[in-house]
Amino acid sequence: MNINPVQLFDVESSTFTYILVADDNESAVIIDPVERHWERDLAHLERLDLKLAYVLETHAHADHVTSAGKLRELTGAQAAVPSGCGIAPAEVQLNDGDVIRFGPHDQIEVLHTPGHTAGSVSYVWRGNVFTGDTLLIDGCGRTDFQSGSSAALFDSVVGKLFALPDATRMWPGHDYKGQSVSTIGWERRHNARLTNRSKEDFGVLMAALNLPKPKLIDMAVPANQNLGLPHGA
Amino acid sequence: MNINPVQLFDVESSTFTYILVADDNESAVIIDPVERHWERDLAHLERLDLKLAYVLETHAHADHVTSAGKLRELTGAQAAVPSGCGIAPAEVQLNDGDVIRFGPHDQIEVLHTPGHTAGSVSYVWRGNVFTGDTLLIDGCGRTDFQSGSSAALFDSVVGKLFALPDATRMWPGHDYKGQSVSTIGWERRHNARLTNRSKEDFGVLMAALNLPKPKLIDMAVPANQNLGLPHGA
Numbered sequence: 001m002n003i004n005p006v007q008l009f010d011v012e013s014s015t016f017t018y019i020l021v022a023d024d025n026e027s028a029v030i031i032d033p034v035e036r037h038w039e040r041d042l043a044h045l046e047r048l049d050l051k052l053a054y055v056l057e058t059h060a061h062a063d064h065v066t067s068a069g070k071l072r073e074l075t076g077a078q079a080a081v082p083s084g085c086g087i088a089p090a091e092v093q094l095n096d097g098d099v100i101r102f103g104p105h106d107q108i109e110v111l112h113t114p115g116h117t118a119g120s121v122s123y124v125w126r127g128n129v130f131t132g133d134t135l136l137i138d139g140c141g142r143t144d145f146q147s148g149s150s151a152a153l154f155d156s157v158v159g160k161l162f163a164l165p166d167a168t169r170m171w172p173g174h175d176y177k178g179q180s181v182s183t184i185g186w187e188r189r190h191n192a193r194l195t196n197r198s199k200e201d202f203g204v205l206m207a208a209l210n211l212p213k214p215k216l217i218d219m220a221v222p223a224n225q226n227l228g229l230p231h232g233a
Numbered sequence: 234m235n236i237n238p239v240q241l242f243d244v245e246s247s248t249f250t251y252i253l254v255a256d257d258n259e260s261a262v263i264i265d266p267v268e269r270h271w272e273r274d275l276a277h278l279e280r281l282d283l284k285l286a287y288v289l290e291t292h293a294h295a296d297h298v299t300s301a302g303k304l305r306e307l308t309g310a311q312a313a314v315p316s317g318c319g320i321a322p323a324e325v326q327l328n329d330g331d332v333i334r335f336g337p338h339d340q341i342e343v344l345h346t347p348g349h350t351a352g353s354v355s356y357v358w359r360g361n362v363f364t365g366d367t368l369l370i371d372g373c374g375r376t377d378f379q380s381g382s383s384a385a386l387f388d389s390v391v392g393k394l395f396a397l398p399d400a401t402r403m404w405p406g407h408d409y410k411g412q413s414v415s416t417i418g419w420e421r422r423h424n425a426r427l428t429n430r431s432k433e434d435f436g437v438l439m440a441a442l443n444l445p446k447p448k449l450i451d452m453a454v455p456a457n458q459n460l461g462l463p464h465g466a
Binding site: 003004005006007008009011021025037040043044046047048049137167169177178179180181182183185186 | 236237238239240241242244254258270273276277279280281282370400402410411412413414415416418419
Protein backbone atom coordinates (compact mmCIF):
# COMPACT_ATOMS: atom_id res chain seq x y z
CA MET A 1 0.00 0.00 0.00
CA ASN A 2 1.34 3.37 -0.91
CA ILE A 3 -1.09 6.14 0.01
CA ASN A 4 0.55 9.46 0.78
CA PRO A 5 -0.89 12.73 2.07
CA VAL A 6 -0.61 16.02 0.23
CA GLN A 7 2.20 17.80 2.08
CA LEU A 8 2.11 21.62 2.26
CA PHE A 9 4.81 23.88 3.71
CA ASP A 10 5.00 27.21 5.50
CA VAL A 11 8.38 28.80 4.76
CA GLU A 12 8.29 31.26 7.68
CA SER A 13 7.88 28.69 10.46
CA SER A 14 9.02 25.60 8.49
CA THR A 15 5.70 23.97 9.38
CA PHE A 16 4.14 21.12 7.42
CA THR A 17 0.40 20.94 6.89
CA TYR A 18 -1.11 17.71 5.56
CA ILE A 19 -4.25 16.95 3.60
CA LEU A 20 -5.37 13.32 3.86
CA VAL A 21 -7.81 12.22 1.16
CA ALA A 22 -10.21 9.32 1.78
CA ASP A 23 -10.42 6.50 -0.73
CA ASP A 24 -13.66 7.91 -2.15
CA ASN A 25 -11.56 10.90 -3.33
CA GLU A 26 -14.24 13.19 -1.87
CA SER A 27 -13.72 13.45 1.88
CA ALA A 28 -10.58 14.82 3.54
CA VAL A 29 -9.02 15.93 6.80
CA ILE A 30 -6.33 18.55 7.30
CA ILE A 31 -3.63 18.34 9.99
CA ASP A 32 -1.95 21.41 11.53
CA PRO A 33 -3.07 24.15 9.11
CA VAL A 34 -1.27 27.51 9.42
CA GLU A 35 -3.24 30.75 9.85
CA ARG A 36 -1.56 32.74 7.08
CA HIS A 37 -2.26 29.99 4.53
CA TRP A 38 -5.98 29.52 5.03
CA GLU A 39 -6.73 30.77 1.52
CA ARG A 40 -4.08 28.54 -0.03
CA ASP A 41 -5.44 25.55 1.84
CA LEU A 42 -9.07 26.28 0.92
CA ALA A 43 -7.93 26.60 -2.70
CA HIS A 44 -6.32 23.17 -2.53
CA LEU A 45 -9.54 21.69 -1.18
CA GLU A 46 -11.50 23.39 -3.95
CA ARG A 47 -9.13 22.31 -6.72
CA LEU A 48 -9.16 18.73 -5.51
CA ASP A 49 -12.95 18.91 -5.05
CA LEU A 50 -12.73 17.74 -1.43
CA LYS A 51 -15.14 18.14 1.46
CA LEU A 52 -13.32 18.71 4.73
CA ALA A 53 -14.54 16.41 7.51
CA TYR A 54 -12.08 17.36 10.27
CA VAL A 55 -9.39 19.87 11.12
CA LEU A 56 -6.85 18.08 13.35
CA GLU A 57 -4.18 19.54 15.58
CA THR A 58 -1.22 17.56 16.91
CA HIS A 59 -0.78 20.00 19.82
CA ALA A 60 -1.10 23.69 20.79
CA HIS A 61 1.70 25.18 18.70
CA ALA A 62 4.14 27.78 20.06
CA ASP A 63 5.70 28.97 16.80
CA HIS A 64 2.75 29.75 14.55
CA VAL A 65 -1.00 30.27 14.75
CA THR A 66 -3.45 27.67 13.48
CA SER A 67 -6.22 28.31 10.96
CA ALA A 68 -8.32 25.51 12.50
CA GLY A 69 -11.08 27.80 13.70
CA LYS A 70 -11.26 29.68 10.43
CA LEU A 71 -11.31 26.51 8.31
CA ARG A 72 -14.01 25.06 10.57
CA GLU A 73 -16.17 28.14 10.06
CA LEU A 74 -15.67 28.23 6.31
CA THR A 75 -16.05 24.52 5.53
CA GLY A 76 -18.33 23.09 8.20
CA ALA A 77 -15.61 20.67 9.28
CA GLN A 78 -15.30 19.69 12.94
CA ALA A 79 -12.20 20.57 14.94
CA ALA A 80 -10.62 17.52 16.59
CA VAL A 81 -7.77 18.11 19.03
CA PRO A 82 -5.83 16.32 21.76
CA SER A 83 -7.80 16.44 24.99
CA GLY A 84 -4.70 17.40 26.96
CA CYS A 85 -3.88 20.61 25.09
CA GLY A 86 -6.43 23.00 26.57
CA ILE A 87 -8.08 23.72 23.21
CA ALA A 88 -11.55 24.18 24.68
CA PRO A 89 -13.56 25.36 21.63
CA ALA A 90 -12.93 22.15 19.64
CA GLU A 91 -15.94 19.86 19.48
CA VAL A 92 -13.92 16.63 19.44
CA GLN A 93 -11.44 16.05 22.29
CA LEU A 94 -9.19 13.10 21.43
CA ASN A 95 -7.61 10.54 23.73
CA ASP A 96 -5.11 7.75 23.20
CA GLY A 97 -6.61 4.98 21.08
CA ASP A 98 -9.49 7.04 19.72
CA VAL A 99 -10.35 6.56 16.07
CA ILE A 100 -11.43 9.32 13.68
CA ARG A 101 -13.47 8.10 10.72
CA PHE A 102 -13.89 9.94 7.41
CA GLY A 103 -15.04 8.89 3.97
CA PRO A 104 -16.58 5.44 3.58
CA HIS A 105 -13.60 3.47 4.93
CA ASP A 106 -10.81 5.70 6.21
CA GLN A 107 -9.80 5.82 9.83
CA ILE A 108 -7.13 7.65 11.76
CA GLU A 109 -5.86 6.24 15.03
CA VAL A 110 -4.82 8.63 17.80
CA LEU A 111 -1.59 7.90 19.69
CA HIS A 112 -0.97 10.01 22.78
CA THR A 113 2.74 10.90 22.46
CA PRO A 114 3.54 13.41 25.22
CA GLY A 115 6.97 15.03 25.57
CA HIS A 116 7.07 18.11 23.34
CA THR A 117 3.92 19.08 25.20
CA ALA A 118 2.00 16.98 27.70
CA GLY A 119 -0.99 16.73 25.40
CA SER A 120 0.77 16.07 22.07
CA VAL A 121 -0.58 13.27 19.90
CA SER A 122 0.44 11.50 16.70
CA TYR A 123 -1.99 10.31 14.04
CA VAL A 124 -1.74 6.96 12.21
CA TRP A 125 -3.41 6.57 8.82
CA ARG A 126 -2.93 3.91 6.11
CA GLY A 127 0.73 3.16 6.73
CA ASN A 128 1.61 6.76 7.60
CA VAL A 129 2.21 8.44 10.93
CA PHE A 130 1.98 12.21 11.49
CA THR A 131 4.21 12.91 14.44
CA GLY A 132 3.78 16.65 14.97
CA ASP A 133 6.74 17.95 17.00
CA THR A 134 7.28 14.69 18.87
CA LEU A 135 9.50 12.97 16.30
CA LEU A 136 11.20 14.94 13.53
CA ILE A 137 13.33 13.55 10.68
CA ASP A 138 16.66 12.67 12.27
CA GLY A 139 15.66 14.71 15.32
CA CYS A 140 12.83 15.49 17.74
CA GLY A 141 10.89 18.40 19.15
CA ARG A 142 12.21 20.44 22.07
CA THR A 143 11.06 19.52 25.55
CA ASP A 144 12.00 22.59 27.58
CA PHE A 145 8.78 24.59 27.72
CA GLN A 146 5.02 24.33 27.71
CA SER A 147 4.71 21.12 29.78
CA GLY A 148 7.53 19.46 27.84
CA SER A 149 9.39 16.47 29.29
CA SER A 150 12.39 14.70 27.79
CA ALA A 151 11.56 11.53 29.72
CA ALA A 152 7.99 11.52 28.37
CA LEU A 153 9.20 12.22 24.83
CA PHE A 154 11.68 9.37 25.03
CA ASP A 155 8.95 6.97 26.15
CA SER A 156 6.56 8.22 23.46
CA VAL A 157 9.07 7.77 20.66
CA VAL A 158 10.77 4.57 21.77
CA GLY A 159 7.71 2.93 23.29
CA LYS A 160 4.99 3.99 20.88
CA LEU A 161 6.29 5.40 17.60
CA PHE A 162 9.22 3.00 17.14
CA ALA A 163 6.78 0.14 17.80
CA LEU A 164 4.97 0.92 14.53
CA PRO A 165 5.97 -1.21 11.50
CA ASP A 166 9.35 -0.25 10.01
CA ALA A 167 7.86 0.69 6.63
CA THR A 168 5.45 3.21 8.20
CA ARG A 169 6.06 6.55 6.50
CA MET A 170 6.76 9.26 9.06
CA TRP A 171 5.62 12.82 8.31
CA PRO A 172 6.91 15.43 10.76
CA GLY A 173 5.37 18.71 11.90
CA HIS A 174 8.46 20.67 10.91
CA ASP A 175 11.65 20.35 8.96
CA TYR A 176 14.44 22.90 8.75
CA LYS A 177 16.69 21.13 6.22
CA GLY A 178 14.55 20.52 3.14
CA GLN A 179 13.62 17.01 4.23
CA SER A 180 10.05 15.83 3.73
CA VAL A 181 9.41 12.26 4.83
CA SER A 182 11.12 9.38 6.57
CA THR A 183 10.16 5.94 7.85
CA ILE A 184 9.86 4.54 11.35
CA GLY A 185 12.49 1.91 10.52
CA TRP A 186 15.05 4.50 9.44
CA GLU A 187 14.41 6.70 12.49
CA ARG A 188 14.62 3.74 14.87
CA ARG A 189 18.03 2.82 13.40
CA HIS A 190 19.52 6.26 12.65
CA ASN A 191 17.83 9.13 14.53
CA ALA A 192 20.62 11.44 15.73
CA ARG A 193 18.96 12.16 19.07
CA LEU A 194 17.29 8.90 19.99
CA THR A 195 19.02 5.92 18.43
CA ASN A 196 21.40 4.08 20.80
CA ARG A 197 20.73 6.50 23.64
CA SER A 198 19.36 5.76 27.10
CA LYS A 199 16.56 7.81 28.56
CA GLU A 200 19.07 9.36 30.95
CA ASP A 201 21.52 10.31 28.19
CA PHE A 202 18.67 11.71 26.15
CA GLY A 203 17.62 13.86 29.13
CA VAL A 204 21.14 15.24 29.46
CA LEU A 205 21.31 15.98 25.73
CA MET A 206 17.96 17.77 25.70
CA ALA A 207 18.76 19.79 28.84
CA ALA A 208 21.99 21.02 27.25
CA LEU A 209 20.35 22.39 24.07
CA ASN A 210 19.80 25.83 25.59
CA LEU A 211 17.36 26.90 22.89
CA PRO A 212 16.03 30.46 22.76
CA LYS A 213 12.43 31.06 23.80
CA PRO A 214 10.15 30.90 20.73
CA LYS A 215 9.40 34.44 19.66
CA LEU A 216 5.68 33.90 19.28
CA ILE A 217 4.95 31.62 22.23
CA ASP A 218 3.19 34.14 24.48
CA MET A 219 0.83 35.05 21.67
CA ALA A 220 0.62 31.75 19.80
CA VAL A 221 -0.26 29.26 22.54
CA PRO A 222 -3.32 31.16 23.83
CA ALA A 223 -4.39 31.84 20.25
CA ASN A 224 -4.06 28.17 19.35
CA GLN A 225 -5.98 27.14 22.45
CA ASN A 226 -8.79 29.17 20.87
CA LEU A 227 -8.31 27.45 17.46
CA GLY A 228 -6.60 30.59 16.15
CA LEU A 229 -9.74 32.71 16.52
CA PRO A 230 -9.72 36.08 18.28
CA HIS A 231 -10.65 35.64 21.94
CA GLY A 232 -14.26 36.49 22.52
CA ALA A 233 -15.08 35.50 18.92
CA MET B 234 -7.82 5.55 -5.98
CA ASN B 235 -5.71 8.02 -4.12
CA ILE B 236 -2.02 7.41 -4.70
CA ASN B 237 0.13 10.52 -4.46
CA PRO B 238 3.82 11.09 -5.16
CA VAL B 239 6.26 12.43 -2.61
CA GLN B 240 6.64 16.08 -3.62
CA LEU B 241 9.98 17.81 -2.94
CA PHE B 242 10.77 21.49 -3.50
CA ASP B 243 13.77 23.61 -4.44
CA VAL B 244 13.35 27.06 -2.94
CA GLU B 245 15.90 28.78 -5.21
CA SER B 246 14.27 27.87 -8.53
CA SER B 247 10.79 26.98 -7.16
CA THR B 248 11.15 23.57 -8.82
CA PHE B 249 9.23 20.47 -7.77
CA THR B 250 10.86 17.07 -7.80
CA TYR B 251 8.66 13.99 -7.44
CA ILE B 252 9.31 10.50 -6.13
CA LEU B 253 6.79 7.91 -7.34
CA VAL B 254 6.70 4.70 -5.31
CA ALA B 255 5.50 1.45 -6.87
CA ASP B 256 2.85 -0.61 -5.13
CA ASP B 257 5.48 -3.05 -3.87
CA ASN B 258 6.83 -0.14 -1.77
CA GLU B 259 10.33 -1.04 -3.02
CA SER B 260 10.78 0.37 -6.51
CA ALA B 261 10.62 4.06 -7.41
CA VAL B 262 11.24 6.65 -10.08
CA ILE B 263 12.19 10.29 -9.63
CA ILE B 264 11.04 13.11 -11.91
CA ASP B 265 13.04 16.32 -12.49
CA PRO B 266 15.63 16.09 -9.69
CA VAL B 267 17.67 19.24 -8.99
CA GLU B 268 21.48 19.15 -8.95
CA ARG B 269 22.00 20.87 -5.61
CA HIS B 270 19.64 18.44 -3.85
CA TRP B 271 21.14 15.12 -4.95
CA GLU B 272 22.13 14.27 -1.37
CA ARG B 273 18.70 15.18 -0.01
CA ASP B 274 17.06 13.04 -2.67
CA LEU B 275 19.36 10.07 -2.10
CA ALA B 276 18.60 10.38 1.63
CA HIS B 277 14.87 10.21 0.90
CA LEU B 278 15.38 7.06 -1.16
CA GLU B 279 17.45 5.54 1.63
CA ARG B 280 14.98 6.45 4.38
CA LEU B 281 12.07 5.04 2.40
CA ASP B 282 14.17 1.99 1.49
CA LEU B 283 13.54 2.45 -2.23
CA LYS B 284 15.47 1.22 -5.25
CA LEU B 285 15.48 3.79 -8.04
CA ALA B 286 14.47 2.30 -11.40
CA TYR B 287 14.44 5.47 -13.54
CA VAL B 288 15.36 9.13 -13.43
CA LEU B 289 12.86 10.97 -15.65
CA GLU B 290 13.08 14.46 -17.11
CA THR B 291 10.08 16.38 -18.44
CA HIS B 292 12.34 18.53 -20.65
CA ALA B 293 15.79 20.17 -20.81
CA HIS B 294 15.40 22.81 -18.09
CA ALA B 295 16.60 26.40 -18.51
CA ASP B 296 16.43 27.57 -14.88
CA HIS B 297 18.27 24.88 -12.92
CA VAL B 298 20.60 21.95 -13.49
CA THR B 299 19.42 18.36 -13.17
CA SER B 300 21.01 15.71 -10.98
CA ALA B 301 19.84 12.96 -13.35
CA GLY B 302 23.35 11.92 -14.37
CA LYS B 303 24.61 11.90 -10.81
CA LEU B 304 21.64 9.91 -9.48
CA ARG B 305 22.03 7.45 -12.36
CA GLU B 306 25.67 6.90 -11.45
CA LEU B 307 25.02 6.53 -7.74
CA THR B 308 21.93 4.32 -7.87
CA GLY B 309 22.20 2.29 -11.07
CA ALA B 310 18.90 3.76 -12.31
CA GLN B 311 18.39 4.38 -16.01
CA ALA B 312 17.87 7.90 -17.33
CA ALA B 313 14.68 8.22 -19.39
CA VAL B 314 14.09 11.48 -21.26
CA PRO B 315 11.94 12.94 -24.02
CA SER B 316 13.44 12.04 -27.39
CA GLY B 317 13.00 15.59 -28.67
CA CYS B 318 15.10 17.33 -26.02
CA GLY B 319 18.62 16.59 -27.26
CA ILE B 320 19.61 14.76 -24.08
CA ALA B 321 21.90 12.33 -25.84
CA PRO B 322 23.51 10.45 -22.90
CA ALA B 323 20.18 9.07 -21.60
CA GLU B 324 19.70 5.38 -22.36
CA VAL B 325 15.92 5.62 -22.78
CA GLN B 326 14.57 8.12 -25.35
CA LEU B 327 10.81 8.50 -24.88
CA ASN B 328 8.12 9.18 -27.46
CA ASP B 329 4.42 9.91 -27.24
CA GLY B 330 2.50 6.86 -26.02
CA ASP B 331 5.53 5.04 -24.62
CA VAL B 332 5.05 3.26 -21.32
CA ILE B 333 7.66 3.08 -18.53
CA ARG B 334 7.23 0.11 -16.21
CA PHE B 335 8.60 -0.16 -12.68
CA GLY B 336 7.81 -2.41 -9.74
CA PRO B 337 5.56 -5.40 -10.34
CA HIS B 338 2.57 -3.46 -11.70
CA ASP B 339 3.26 0.25 -12.05
CA GLN B 340 3.35 1.99 -15.38
CA ILE B 341 3.83 5.56 -16.49
CA GLU B 342 2.43 6.74 -19.80
CA VAL B 343 4.32 9.36 -21.79
CA LEU B 344 2.34 12.22 -23.35
CA HIS B 345 4.24 14.42 -25.78
CA THR B 346 3.13 17.94 -24.78
CA PRO B 347 5.24 20.41 -26.78
CA GLY B 348 4.99 24.18 -26.31
CA HIS B 349 7.28 25.19 -23.44
CA THR B 350 9.93 23.35 -25.44
CA ALA B 351 9.40 21.30 -28.59
CA GLY B 352 10.39 18.11 -26.80
CA SER B 353 8.49 18.54 -23.50
CA VAL B 354 6.48 15.61 -22.21
CA SER B 355 4.03 14.94 -19.38
CA TYR B 356 3.87 11.71 -17.41
CA VAL B 357 0.63 9.97 -16.36
CA TRP B 358 0.68 7.58 -13.38
CA ARG B 359 -2.21 6.17 -11.31
CA GLY B 360 -4.58 9.12 -11.60
CA ASN B 361 -1.81 11.72 -11.50
CA VAL B 362 -0.22 13.76 -14.28
CA PHE B 363 3.18 15.43 -13.99
CA THR B 364 3.08 18.32 -16.40
CA GLY B 365 6.57 19.82 -16.13
CA ASP B 366 6.48 23.40 -17.40
CA THR B 367 3.66 22.78 -19.86
CA LEU B 368 0.74 23.32 -17.47
CA LEU B 369 1.23 25.06 -14.13
CA ILE B 370 -1.40 25.59 -11.41
CA ASP B 371 -3.60 28.42 -12.71
CA GLY B 372 -0.93 29.18 -15.32
CA CYS B 373 1.44 27.66 -17.86
CA GLY B 374 5.10 27.65 -18.82
CA ARG B 375 6.56 30.40 -21.00
CA THR B 376 6.80 29.76 -24.73
CA ASP B 377 9.22 32.44 -25.88
CA PHE B 378 12.56 30.63 -25.98
CA GLN B 379 14.20 27.28 -26.52
CA SER B 380 11.89 25.99 -29.30
CA GLY B 381 8.80 27.21 -27.43
CA SER B 382 5.51 27.76 -29.25
CA SER B 383 2.31 29.17 -27.80
CA ALA B 384 0.25 27.42 -30.48
CA ALA B 385 1.84 24.06 -29.66
CA LEU B 386 1.37 24.62 -25.92
CA PHE B 387 -2.29 25.48 -26.43
CA ASP B 388 -2.84 22.28 -28.41
CA SER B 389 -0.94 20.20 -25.84
CA VAL B 390 -2.95 21.52 -22.91
CA VAL B 391 -6.39 21.74 -24.48
CA GLY B 392 -6.06 18.70 -26.72
CA LYS B 393 -4.14 16.31 -24.50
CA LEU B 394 -3.99 17.35 -20.85
CA PHE B 395 -7.56 18.65 -20.57
CA ALA B 396 -8.72 15.39 -22.17
CA LEU B 397 -7.59 13.46 -19.07
CA PRO B 398 -10.31 12.65 -16.49
CA ASP B 399 -11.36 15.67 -14.39
CA ALA B 400 -10.25 14.05 -11.12
CA THR B 401 -6.69 13.51 -12.38
CA ARG B 402 -4.36 15.19 -9.91
CA MET B 403 -2.04 17.62 -11.68
CA TRP B 404 1.48 18.12 -10.30
CA PRO B 405 3.41 20.99 -11.91
CA GLY B 406 7.15 21.43 -12.48
CA HIS B 407 7.16 24.76 -10.67
CA ASP B 408 5.04 26.91 -8.44
CA TYR B 409 5.80 30.44 -7.30
CA LYS B 410 2.84 30.99 -4.96
CA GLY B 411 2.97 28.18 -2.41
CA GLN B 412 0.56 26.00 -4.37
CA SER B 413 1.26 22.28 -4.64
CA VAL B 414 -1.34 20.32 -6.57
CA SER B 415 -4.43 20.86 -8.67
CA THR B 416 -6.73 18.72 -10.81
CA ILE B 417 -7.31 18.61 -14.54
CA GLY B 418 -10.99 19.46 -13.99
CA TRP B 419 -10.18 22.61 -12.04
CA GLU B 420 -7.58 23.77 -14.56
CA ARG B 421 -9.92 23.11 -17.49
CA ARG B 422 -12.59 25.27 -15.85
CA HIS B 423 -10.47 27.97 -14.15
CA ASN B 424 -6.91 28.28 -15.53
CA ALA B 425 -6.17 32.01 -15.80
CA ARG B 426 -4.28 31.68 -19.09
CA LEU B 427 -6.13 28.94 -20.93
CA THR B 428 -9.77 28.70 -19.86
CA ASN B 429 -12.20 30.41 -22.25
CA ARG B 430 -9.43 31.60 -24.53
CA SER B 431 -8.94 30.87 -28.23
CA LYS B 432 -5.58 29.74 -29.56
CA GLU B 433 -5.18 33.14 -31.17
CA ASP B 434 -5.95 35.06 -27.99
CA PHE B 435 -3.60 32.81 -26.07
CA GLY B 436 -0.84 33.56 -28.57
CA VAL B 437 -1.36 37.30 -28.14
CA LEU B 438 -1.31 36.94 -24.36
CA MET B 439 1.90 34.90 -24.36
CA ALA B 440 3.64 37.21 -26.83
CA ALA B 441 2.88 40.21 -24.60
CA LEU B 442 4.45 38.73 -21.44
CA ASN B 443 7.87 40.18 -22.20
CA LEU B 444 9.66 37.97 -19.67
CA PRO B 445 13.36 38.45 -18.94
CA LYS B 446 15.79 35.87 -20.28
CA PRO B 447 16.37 33.14 -17.66
CA LYS B 448 19.66 33.90 -15.94
CA LEU B 449 20.98 30.37 -16.17
CA ILE B 450 19.77 29.36 -19.64
CA ASP B 451 23.10 29.52 -21.47
CA MET B 452 24.70 27.28 -18.87
CA ALA B 453 21.72 25.15 -17.82
CA VAL B 454 20.39 23.87 -21.14
CA PRO B 455 23.71 22.41 -22.38
CA ALA B 456 24.36 21.00 -18.90
CA ASN B 457 20.92 19.39 -18.80
CA GLN B 458 21.39 17.95 -22.29
CA ASN B 459 24.32 16.12 -20.69
CA LEU B 460 22.17 14.99 -17.70
CA GLY B 461 23.84 17.61 -15.52
CA LEU B 462 27.27 15.98 -15.83
CA PRO B 463 30.38 17.95 -16.81
CA HIS B 464 30.93 17.76 -20.57
CA GLY B 465 33.51 15.17 -21.42
CA ALA B 466 32.60 13.20 -18.28
